[in-house]
Amino acid sequence: DGGITQSPKYLFRKEGQNVTLSCEQNLNHDAMYWYRQDPGQGLRLIYYSQIVNDFQKGDIAEGYSVSREKKESFPLTVTSAQKNPTAFYLCASSLLTKETQYFGPGTRLLVL
Amino acid sequence: AQSVTQPDIHITVSEGASLELRCNYSYGATPYLFWYVQSPGQGLQLLLKYFSGDTLVQGIKGFEAEFKRSQSSFNLRKPSVHWSDAAEYFCAVVRSGGYNKLIFGAGTRLAVHP
Numbered sequence: 001d002g003g004i005t006q007s008p009k010y011l012f013r014k015e016g017q018n019v020t021l022s023c024e025q026n027l028n029h030d031a032m033y034w035y036r037q038d039p040g041q042g043l044r045l046i047y048y049s050q051i052v053n054d055f056q057k058g059d060i061a062e063g064y065s066v067s068r069e070k071k072e073s074f075p076l077t078v079t080s081a082q083k084n085p086t087a088f089y090l091c092a093s094s095l096l097t098k099e100t101q102y103f104g105p106g107t108r109l110l111v112l
Numbered sequence: 113a114q115s116v117t118q119p120d121i122h123i124t125v126s127e128g129a130s131l132e133l134r135c136n137y138s139y140g141a142t143p144y145l146f147w148y149v150q151s152p153g154q155g156l157q158l159l160l161k162y163f164s165g166d167t168l169v170q171g172i173k174g175f176e177a178e179f180k181r182s183q184s185s186f187n188l189r190k191p192s193v194h195w196s197d198a199a200e201y202f203c204a205v206v207r208s209g210g211y212n213k214l215i216f217g218a219g220t221r222l223a224v225h226p
Binding site: 004042043100104106108 | 146154158161202213
């Protein structure tokens with residue numbers, strides 16, 4: 001089955017800890033994206049990548065980092081600098097940067 | 113700046129009733145427009161999209177949407193709602209620029225009464 005997988009489904013972070021959210025796609029898409037979803041605010045773009053080894057900041061990149069070493073993978077690290085990390089994180093991909101985006105099932109991050 | 117407005121935060125309809133969810137956008141050129149649906153704790157599923165051509169587009173699950181340039185609107189409709197349609201619905205528009213940045217509305221939460 002082709003699609004986008006995200007893991008884990010739930011993630012708990014302690015104060016001062018960095019955590020990494022996984023996103024993998026087997027759709028052969030070039031572009032990948034990370035969004036943050038908070039209640040009543042829709043989705044906001046954190047980072048995006050159009051090709052391997054290249055990525056750009058979105059609207060709310062502070063406190064986050066990403067890498068794109070493989071076409072299939074676009075992990076997101078939530079660093080200790082992100083003071084309000086509790087949210088639902090969604091990964092998406094598209095064939096090209098002007099094409100329809102398809103979303104993974106999401107990871108809910110909670111702070112202990 | 114481009115923006116998307118979904119005026120209704122919550123809507124409740126009876127099963128079998130018709131549905132219209134409103135979406136207005138602010139955009140200088142012909143936009144690419146999308147409707148996504150999200151069940152609780154899940155990712156977003158694409159319902160339909162408009163890029164060009166016929167302004168009435170059909171989507172999955174019996175949904176349709178109409179692009180009206182004069183009103184800057186892209187409202188989502190369904191003639192008869194099923195209980196399984198209860199979810200949150202997001203309208204989105206692609207922003208101009210060098211990459212495909214989706215601008216999302218805040219969402220409309222749909223409840224369906226039996």
